[in-house]
Amino acid sequence: MTIAVPRNTVAGTEKLGFDGPGPEKSAPGKSAQEKWGLPRVVGSALRVPLVTGERVEYANLDHAASAPCLEQVRDAVDELLPWYASVHRGAGFASQVSTKVYEQARTSVRRFLGARDSDAVVFARNTTDALNLLARSLPKHTAVILFDTEHHAALLPWRGPNVRRLRTPASPAQAVLELDRALREAPVGPRLVVVTGASNVTGEVWPVAELARVARRHGARIALDAAQLAPHRPVDVRALDVDYTVLSGHKVYAPFGAGVLVGRSDWLQAAEPYLVGGGATARVTDHGDRLGVAWSAVPERHEAGTPNVVGVHALAVACDVLGRHWAQTTEHERVLLARLRAGLETVPGVHELTLFGADQDRVGVVSFTVGGQDAGYLAAALSAEHGIGVRDGAFCAHVAVHRLTDGERALRASIGLGTTEEHVDRFVAALRALVTEGSRWEYEHRNGRWVPLNDERALPPFLR
Ligand code: PLP
Numbered sequence: 001m002t003i004a005v006p007r008n009t010v011a012g013t014e015k016l017g018f019d020g021p022g023p024e025k026s027a028p029g030k031s032a033q034e035k036w037g038l039p040r041v042v043g044s045a046l047r048v049p050l051v052t053g054e055r056v057e058y059a060n061l062d063h064a065a066s067a068p069c070l071e072q073v074r075d076a077v078d079e080l081l082p083w084y085a086s087v088h089r090g091a092g093f094a095s096q097v098s099t100k101v102y103e104q105a106r107t108s109v110r111r112f113l114g115a116r117d118s119d120a121v122v123f124a125r126n127t128t129d130a131l132n133l134l135a136r137s138l139p140k141h142t143a144v145i146l147f148d149t150e151h152h153a154a155l156l157p158w159r160g161p162n163v164r165r166l167r168t169p170a171s172p173a174q175a176v177l178e179l180d181r182a183l184r185e186a187p188v189g190p191r192l193v194v195v196t197g198a199s200n201v202t203g204e205v206w207p208v209a210e211l212a213r214v215a216r217r218h219g220a221r222i223a224l225d226a227a228q229l230a231p232h233r234p235v236d237v238r239a240l241d242v243d244y245t246v247l248s249g250h251k252v253y254a255p256f257g258a259g260v261l262v263g264r265s266d267w268l269q270a271a272e273p274y275l276v277g278g279g280a281t282a283r284v285t286d287h288g289d290r291l292g293v294a295w296s297a298v299p300e301r302h303e304a305g306t307p308n309v310v311g312v313h314a315l316a317v318a319c320d321v322l323g324r325h326w327a328q329t330t331e332h333e334r335v336l337l338a339r340l341r342a343g344l345e346t347v348p349g350v351h352e353l354t355l356f357g358a359d360q361d362r363v364g365v366v367s368f369t370v371g372g373q374d375a376g377y378l379a380a381a382l383s384a385e386h387g388i389g390v391r392d393g394a395f396c397a398h399v400a401v402h403r404l405t406d407g408e409r410a411l412r413a414s415i416g417l418g419t420t421e422e423h424v425d426r427f428v429a430a431l432r433a434l435v436t437e438g439s440r441w442e443y444e445h446r447n448g449r450w451v452p453l454n455d456e457r458a459l460p461p462f463l464r
Contacts, residue, residue, distance in 0.1 A: 036332040039321050041068040041253065041418040048387045049457040051441050056387035059423035063251075063416030064200055064365045065391055067231055069314075070253040070417070076317040077256065077310055087307045088279065088300075102309045105316035106299070109260050112319035113226075113245055114236035120265035122299040123258055123312050127227040128153040130246035130261035131194075133302055134223060137271035143186045145220070146194040147175065149201070149355060149400035154194055154225045162187070168400070171356050172207040179211055183218035191220035197229025201400045201412070202353050203337075203365030205229070212241045221264065227251055231416060232333060232363035234326050237262065249311060253417065254318035258311030261302075268298045280304035329417065333364045336415045336424055340366055343428030348435055349373065353404040364415035367395070367404075370435055375409040378431065380450035381439040384457075386430040388423070 046058040060068060080101060085094035087102045106121040115121070124130040135157035138144070144158040149168040164186070166178050179193060193215045198205050208224055215222040223244035226235050230247045237245055244263030249256060261268075273280040273295055280301050285292040295301050322329065344350045349371035354360065370378060379392035391412040394401035401410055413427060442453040458464070 036328045037325075038328050038332055038417050039253075039325055040071040042071055042074050043068050044418050050387055051384040051452045051455055051457060057422075059386070059388040059420075059426055060418055061413040061415060061423060061427055062389045062391050063231070063418065064203075064228060064395075064412065064414030066250045066255060067253045067416050068418045069255050070318055070321055072321050073254050073256075073314045073317050077314055080310060080313050084310065087309045098309050101313050102307055105312045108316035108319045109262060112230075112235075112323050113262055114234075114238050115245070115262050116238060118265065119237070119262050120268055120298045122261045122268065122302045123307065123315075124246075124261055124302075125257060125308075126248040126250065126259035127225060127246045128259075130259050131223075131225065132157045133261055133268075133274040134244055134246070134263075136274050137268050137302075138192060139190045139267060139270070141187075142190040142192055143220075144192050144194060145179065145182050145186065147178075149199065149397060149403070150194065150196055151200050151225065151227070152396045152398070153227070154196060155397075155399070158194070168355055168403075172210070172360070176207060176210045176214055180214045180218075183214065183220055186218070186220070191215075191218065193220050193222040194225065195222065196225040196227075197235065198232065198363045198365070199355060199397075199400070200228045200365065201367050201395050201397050201404070201410075202355050203228070203362035203367075203414070204355050205233075205361045205363065208242065209240050216241060223263070228363060228365065231322070233330065234323070249315035249318065252315070252318045252322060254311070254314035256308070256311035256314040258308050258315045260315065265298045268302060271302075273304055274302045275304040277304040279307070332417070333415060333419075336419055336421065337362070337364045337366070339421060340364075340413060340415065340424045340428070343424060344368060344431075347428065347432045350431075350435075353401070353410060355400070355404070364419075365412065366414070367401070367410045367412040369405050369408050369410050370431070373435060374450070375411045377439075377443060377450045378411055378434055380443055380452065381434050381441065382427070382430055384443075384452040384455065385440055386426060388427050388430060390427070 047055045048058045049055050083094050083097040085092060085098045087099050109121050124133055131153050141162060144163045146165060147168045148165045164182055166182055169175050169178055183191065193211060195206055195208060195211055197208055212222045221243040224242040226245050226247045229235055231252045235245065244261060246261050247259060249258040280296055281293055282296045283294040344352060344366065351369050353367040375392040379390050382388040382390055393409050395412055443450045444453055
């Protein structure tokens with residue numbers, strides 16, 4: 001299927017590479033880092049090709065999926081690499097340095113989250129991995145209670161008759177009441193409440209402290225999915241009184257493959273290792289027909305295999321840097337989010353998705369539909385014609401998105417440290433132009449995605 005649209009200005013334009021000369025489409029905005037004294041991100045001056053042959057500064061409005069790397073994280077990784085060696089078991093000096101880096105990272109993460117001294121800090125690959133680890137570590141017959149609009153990473157690891165999914169209500173106060181009721185009805189025994197700090201669909205902030213109070217009153221534990229909250233707001237585990245917190249390095253500007261589970265160590269210590277292998281074992285003995293295995297204590301118990309010291313170091317440095325810049329970060333995002341939402345209100349047909357209403361506190365994530373327009377098509381055109389990166393679809397939260405859109409796919413724009421006013425303004429103007437005038441290029445629907453016809457945008461040199 002192709003869509004033919006008017007005003008195709010492309011015929012005859014020269015194909016341009018990343019580094020070739022080309023007509024400027026729009027001047028780069030003043031960097032957010034300069035304006036607010038924010039930490040700088042790698043790639044803030046990235047220029048991407050358009051299908052029209054021009055090049056523009058990339059407007060990354062997809063921070064909620066993966067945030068760019070902080071320059072300080074990249075520098076710290078560069079500094080570590082010459083010292084990179086095996087963690088824990090090596091006798092060499094570089095191994096000792098790497099081991100110290102790895103273990104010190106637990107302190108940075110603990111400080112970033114205000115965790116209790118007794119909390120275990122277990123490194124994982126990402127939030128999904130950390131939540132699956134927690135799910136595998138629950139005592140038998142633990143009743144799990146959660147709201148049904150969670151991200152799949154928090155929705156799916158818990159299965160079976162003891163899982164109760166509550167329909168997400170229309171207000172935070174109602175959520176607290178619903179949880180209270182569910183906990184009153186829950187079977188006797190261990191209970192775990194799972195809640196996100198901020199929705200990856202609407203950006204809305206959940207009433208975590210209130211939910212934790214209710215959980216505590218009923219003797220339940222509570223796990224916080226901080227994947228979307230931690231990049232935008234300080235998370236204080238003790239003030240919120242949550243038992244477990246999970247997050248991903250790649251969402252907090254440390255894209256080197258590490259995530260973390262922080263929380264009470266007793267269930268983790270009692271559980272069989274999540275992964276089995278080297279590192280998780282204190283001793284293995286041969287008994288002929290069977291092996292005797294003494295598992296290590298937490299955290300090593302759940303960190304089998306060679307640890308990702310580079311990723312963990314990156315995560316720790318990101319935590320340290322973010323932790324020193326909350327005032328600037330939150331103000332920067334508050335201003336840009338207001339600009340983004342105000343801009344979207346001026347685009348015909350835009351309907352912003354919300355769980356709790358337009359006035360609910362939210363981080364820099366906005367999802368919306370545009371009456372009668374296909375989200376995937378708009379996302380493809382925003383990229384191909386305007387150099388803007390957004391998300392389309394159901395954002396790994398199918399229940400939430402389908403309920404809020406009656407089954408339609410949505411668009412999501414999300415901001416962060418790399419976002420400028422110019423990115424936001426360009427996005428709003430581009431969306432308005434697409435909605436009111438149509439695209440300037442032709443697209444076809446191929447393998448479930450809209451793609452530009454005759455797309456000659458050059459890949460960066462390392463991919464050619
Ligand atoms: N939870 C939330 C709220 C998310 O937004 C995401 C990712 O988008 C996840 C969990 C899963 O994170 P990851 O893909 O890093 O495991």
